[in-house]
Amino acid sequence: MKPTRFETAIAIIDKKNAEDPNSYQVSGIEYPKELLYSQRMTRKLLQFEPNASKAIQIAARAQHICRWQIARNEYPMDRVGYLKWREEIKKMHATITGEILVKVGFDEQFVDRVQKIILKKLIKKNEESQLLEDVICLVFLDYYFDEFAAKHSDEKIIDILKKTWVKMSDKGHEAALKIAFSDKSLALVKQAIS
Numbered sequence: 001m002k003p004t005r006f007e008t009a010i011a012i013i014d015k016k017n018a019e020d021p022n023s024y025q026v027s028g029i030e031y032p033k034e035l036l037y038s039q040r041m042t043r044k045l046l047q048f049e050p051n052a053s054k055a056i057q058i059a060a061r062a063q064h065i066c067r068w069q070i071a072r073n074e075y076p077m078d079r080v081g082y083l084k085w086r087e088e089i090k091k092m093h094a095t096i097t098g099e100i101l102v103k104v105g106f107d108e109q110f111v112d113r114v115q116k117i118i119l120k121k122l123i124k125k126n127e128e129s130q131l132l133e134d135v136i137c138l139v140f141l142d143y144y145f146d147e148f149a150a151k152h153s154d155e156k157i158i159d160i161l162k163k164t165w166v167k168m169s170d171k172g173h174e175a176a177l178k179i180a181f182s183d184k185s186l187a188l189v190k191q192a193i194s
Contacts, residue, residue: 006054008104013038013062016096020068034064040143045135048175055110056128059117060135062097094118134172137164141189142179149185161192 003011020032041060045052052060070089075081094115101111117128140148141164149157168176173193181189 005104005106006058009058009100009106010061012100012104013058013065013097016066016100017064019066022068034067037064037139038062040139041135044139044142045131048135048138048171049131052131053128055113056117056131058097058101059114059128059132062093062100062114063118063132063136065093065096067093090119130169133167134169134175137168137172138175138179140164141176141181146182146185149188154188157188158192161189165193 014035017035017038018032020034022033023030024033024036025031026036038061041063042057045057045060049056067089070085070092072082072085075085075088097118098111098115101114106114113128116126117132120129120133152160165173165176176189
C-alpha cells in the first residue's frame with residue numbers, strides 16, 4: 001500500500017532530522033538530537049491531545065527541523081541576540097516544512113496553516129498555535145528540565161519557569177503538574193507558580 005501524503009511528509013522530516021550531527025544519549029543509546037526531540041514532540045502531542053489534526057502533528061514533528069543549521073552562537077549571546085536567533089530559526093523551520101509539504105502534494109491552504117502553527121502566530125488566539133506551545137513546554141519540562149536546571153542558578157530557572165507558565169493554557173498547566181519531577185525540580189516549579 002502506498003504511504004499517504006501525511007506519512008511521506010513525516011518520513012521526510014525524520015530523514016532530515018536524522019542528519020543532525022549533534023547527538024543525545026538516552027539509556028546508553030545515541031540518537032540524532034533533533035530526531036529524538038521531534039519524536040518526543042509527537043508522543044507528547046498525542047498523549048496531550050489524542051485527536052490532534054494532521055496539521056498540528058506535522059508542525060510538532062517539524063518544530064525543530066534542521067535546527068543545527070543556524071547555530072545560536074552566530075548571534076550575540078544576550079537576550080536580543082537570542083530573540084533574533086529564535087525568529088530566524090522559526091522562519092527556517094516553517095520554510096523547510098512548507099517545501100516538504102508542497103513536494104508531497106499538500107495544497108497551499110494546508111501548507112500555510114502548518115507554517116502559521118510553526119511560527120506560533122497569535123498564540124493565545126489560535127488554538128493550534130497554543131496547542132503547539134503547550135506541547136513544547138511539556139516536552140521541555142518532562143525531558144530536558146532537570147538537565148537544564150542543573151546548569152543554571154535557581155533564580156534564573158524560576159524566571160524561565162514563570163515565562164514558560166505564562167505561555168501555557170490551563171490544560172497545559174494541569175498536564176505539567178502531573179510530570180514526575182525530581183524533588184528539587186518540583187520545588188522550583190512550585191516556587192515559580194506560587
